[in-house]
Amino acid sequence: MQFKRKKIPSVNELAEAIFAGNKTLLARGITLIESRRTADHTLAQELIERCLPKINKSIRIGITGVPGVGKSTFIERLGKLITGMGKKVAVLAVDPSSSVTRGSILGDKTRMLELSKDPDAFIRPSPTGESLGGVARKTRESVILCEAAGYEVILIETVGVGQSETAVHSMVDFFLLLKLAGAGDELQGIKRGIMEMADGILINKADGDNLKRAQRARAEFERALQLYPPKASGWLPKVSTCSALNNEGITELWGMIEEFIANNRDSGFFETLRREQNTNWFLQTVDERLKSSFYQHPDVKKELTKLIKKVGNNQISPFKAADLLLSSFKQN
Amino acid sequence: MQFKRKKIPSVNELAEAIFAGNKTLLARGITLIESRRTADHTLAQELIERCLPKINKSIRIGITGVPGVGKSTFIERLGKLITGMGKKVAVLAVDPSSSVTRGSILGDKTRMLELSKDPDAFIRPSPTGESLGGVARKTRESVILCEAAGYEVILIETVGVGQSETAVHSMVDFFLLLKLAGAGDELQGIKRGIMEMADGILINKADGDNLKRAQRARAEFERALQLYPPKASGWLPKVSTCSALNNEGITELWGMIEEFIANNRDSGFFETLRREQNTNWFLQTVDERLKSSFYQHPDVKKELTKLIKKVGNNQISPFKAADLLLSSFKQN
Numbered sequence: 001m002q003f004k005r006k007k008i009p010s011v012n013e014l015a016e017a018i019f020a021g022n023k024t025l026l027a028r029g030i031t032l033i034e035s036r037r038t039a040d041h042t043l044a045q046e047l048i049e050r051c052l053p054k055i056n057k058s059i060r061i062g063i064t065g066v067p068g069v070g071k072s073t074f075i076e077r078l079g080k081l082i083t084g085m086g087k088k089v090a091v092l093a094v095d096p097s098s099s100v101t102r103g104s105i106l107g108d109k110t111r112m113l114e115l116s117k118d119p120d121a122f123i124r125p126s127p128t129g130e131s132l133g134g135v136a137r138k139t140r141e142s143v144i145l146c147e148a149a150g151y152e153v154i155l156i157e158t159v160g161v162g163q164s165e166t167a168v169h170s171m172v173d174f175f176l177l178l179k180l181a182g183a184g185d186e187l188q189g190i191k192r193g194i195m196e197m198a199d200g201i202l203i204n205k206a207d208g209d210n211l212k213r214a215q216r217a218r219a220e221f222e223r224a225l226q227l228y229p230p231k232a233s234g235w236l237p238k239v240s241t242c243s244a245l246n247n248e249g250i251t252e253l254w255g256m257i258e259e260f261i262a263n264n265r266d267s268g269f270f271e272t273l274r275r276e277q278n279t280n281w282f283l284q285t286v287d288e289r290l291k292s293s294f295y296q297h298p299d300v301k302k303e304l305t306k307l308i309k310k311v312g313n314n315q316i317s318p319f320k321a322a323d324l325l326l327s328s329f330k331q332n
Numbered sequence: 333m334q335f336k337r338k339k340i341p342s343v344n345e346l347a348e349a350i351f352a353g354n355k356t357l358l359a360r361g362i363t364l365i366e367s368r369r370t371a372d373h374t375l376a377q378e379l380i381e382r383c384l385p386k387i388n389k390s391i392r393i394g395i396t397g398v399p400g401v402g403k404s405t406f407i408e409r410l411g412k413l414i415t416g417m418g419k420k421v422a423v424l425a426v427d428p429s430s431s432v433t434r435g436s437i438l439g440d441k442t443r444m445l446e447l448s449k450d451p452d453a454f455i456r457p458s459p460t461g462e463s464l465g466g467v468a469r470k471t472r473e474s475v476i477l478c479e480a481a482g483y484e485v486i487l488i489e490t491v492g493v494g495q496s497e498t499a500v501h502s503m504v505d506f507f508l509l510l511k512l513a514g515a516g517d518e519l520q521g522i523k524r525g526i527m528e529m530a531d532g533i534l535i536n537k538a539d540g541d542n543l544k545r546a547q548r549a550r551a552e553f554e555r556a557l558q559l560y561p562p563k564a565s566g567w568l569p570k571v572s573t574c575s576a577l578n579n580e581g582i583t584e585l586w587g588m589i590e591e592f593i594a595n596n597r598d599s600g601f602f603e604t605l606r607r608e609q610n611t612n613w614f615l616q617t618v619d620e621r622l623k624s625s626f627y628q629h630p631d632v633k634k635e636l637t638k639l640i641k642k643v644g645n646n647q648i649s650p651f652k653a654a655d656l657l658l659s660s661f662k663q664n
Contacts, residue, residue, distance in 0.1 A: 052649045279644050282653050307614065
């Protein structure tokens with residue numbers, strides 16, 4: 001018996017297949033983006049450059065909420081609603097913790113069984129990576145591939161570890177906070193900064209015994225949102241309830257998003273925000289590449305290990321050590 | 333009439349005066365560190381290198397708390413207690429917002445009238461700077477000068493704007509959170525991550541009608557602290573109450589700090605932490621200098637402005653723009 005080696009497609013073959021909507025090769029393209037092999041980086045950049053002219057037609061939605069809030073069920077329902085309208089939906093994730101837990105979030109498509117079988121849906125778990133920066137960059141690049149493959153709505157999920165909401169917020173058009181109605185003060189324990197970022201808040205599990213609590217929570221969030229200054233776009237964030245389990249309130253939520261997008265397109269803020277995001281992305285890319293070209297330099301690597309030891313032992317000051325390291329780089 | 337120009341002291345003169353405990357020239361030295369003139373940077377670095385062999389004998393204490401918590405009064409009381417024990421105390425601040433408000437925090441020494449007149453106390457407002465990184469670096473470097481001038485306790489204050497607590501936490505031996513007893517849930521509205529950072533929590537204004545509330549708050553914080561995993565050093569953070577106004581509870585708080593320091597010196601964690609802080613400081617310095625040598629390069633400056641415009645107008649992708657910028661730097 002003979003095993004055939006899987007043929008490695010060229011960047012051109014990948015690009016053409018992605019444009020044609022081939023899910024398997026879209027996944028291969030994203031794997032290329034996520035690869036840590038230096039040789040793959042150039043290929044990944046080529047692929048992205050090929051895809052870039054095809055982007056900017058989708059709506060990008062960020063979704064955050066703590067574990068247990070029902071994100072998977074909600075995303076499955078929302079995804080099905082979107083494909084039901086004849087649109088293609090892609091689900092991506094930014095979860096820096098998945099590098100430890102090996103992709104518990106979105107790791108298995110069984111979490112979204114129905115959606116994963118839908119020909120118009122594409123689900124991809126969070127890239128694994130040591131840093132939020134790396135994970136976020138890879139997701140942002142994967143968005144481009146998905147858009148080039150014709151996905152019209154991109155859902156980007158995060159569990160909100162560390163600064164991951166900020167990262168997701170910086171790459172989406174609409175940012176949704178998913179909440180549960182709790183026993184008491186709904187605002188307690190809410191991460192600072194999240195309220196300011198949210199374009200909409202959705203209280204899930206508004207069903208059965210929980211319905212009244214959810215309605216109270218909605219009123220409380222509505223009051224709290226009034227305390228924040230209006231968004232630059234003029235949009236006033238809205239609060240809505242749903243039962244993802246019973247498939248209730250999903251259409252209303254989609255209506256909120258459509259209203260937001262229409263508003264922002266009219267005011268020109270949709271394009272302004274994307275332009276700002278692009279500029280920030282550019283500056284972040286410059287920072288990252290500058291650092292990586294520095295720290296991957298063989299002389300720097302060698303010197304760095306020695307200097308860290310010396311600094312730790314108080315044999316040299318942090319400044320002097322920095323001077324030495326930078327001058328060893330400049331000489332080469 | 334003739335005006336004499338203030339004579340500019342040499343680095344050597346500054347260093348010798350600082351070692352001799354001259355407050356005026358210590359202040360001049362810090363001004364040199366805070367200067368934005370490129371020519372001053374080299375002099376500042378020389379001065380720091382001169383001072384470094386004299387450091388590491390002080391205790392560095394970080395103090396955070398929202399405006400209105402009574403930080404100034406508390407620091408004045410604590411400072412007087414310390415000088416009363418025959419020790420010299422320096423008060424510095426990390427407040428990135430002061431670049432806007434022009435140093436409202438600690439800006440006028442009238443806030444600490446008694447302490448500012450004390451010959452054994454040195455008070456310095458927060459350096460102004462555009463970024464937290466810049467403000468933090470300057471404060472960290474000022475600590476060295478203060479220690480070289482014989483200050484045995486360094487208090488570093490912050491109002492906790494943005495990530496400033498994290499910055500202060502990264503440069504101190506003991507981190508104190510100042511709180512007020514409120515009307516209800518004490519833990520509500522507390523910034524995430526602060527509880528994990530605190531080595532001690534002090535509830536101020538525990539006086540008059542407020543006494544019972546302060547005691548309840550203390551119990552609540554004690555319960556809450558038990559939910560966190562123990563510190564790497566084994567220290568269990570403590571909660572204490574005080575009335576800075578009535579000068580009550582300050583000695584007890586100082587006792588808590590002394591116990592902490594003794595524990596950490598015994599376990600060797602005091603030195604371990606300082607070593608880690610030095611290493612991080614080294615790596616941050618490298619990052620900063622790498623960036624500044626890049627962005628201050630005339631070709632990069634010129635190219636950057638053009639590319640930001642092009643990226644904003646979607647004439648070029650963020651990646652391609654980053655490539656162009658970095659290669660224009662490498663060629664020169």
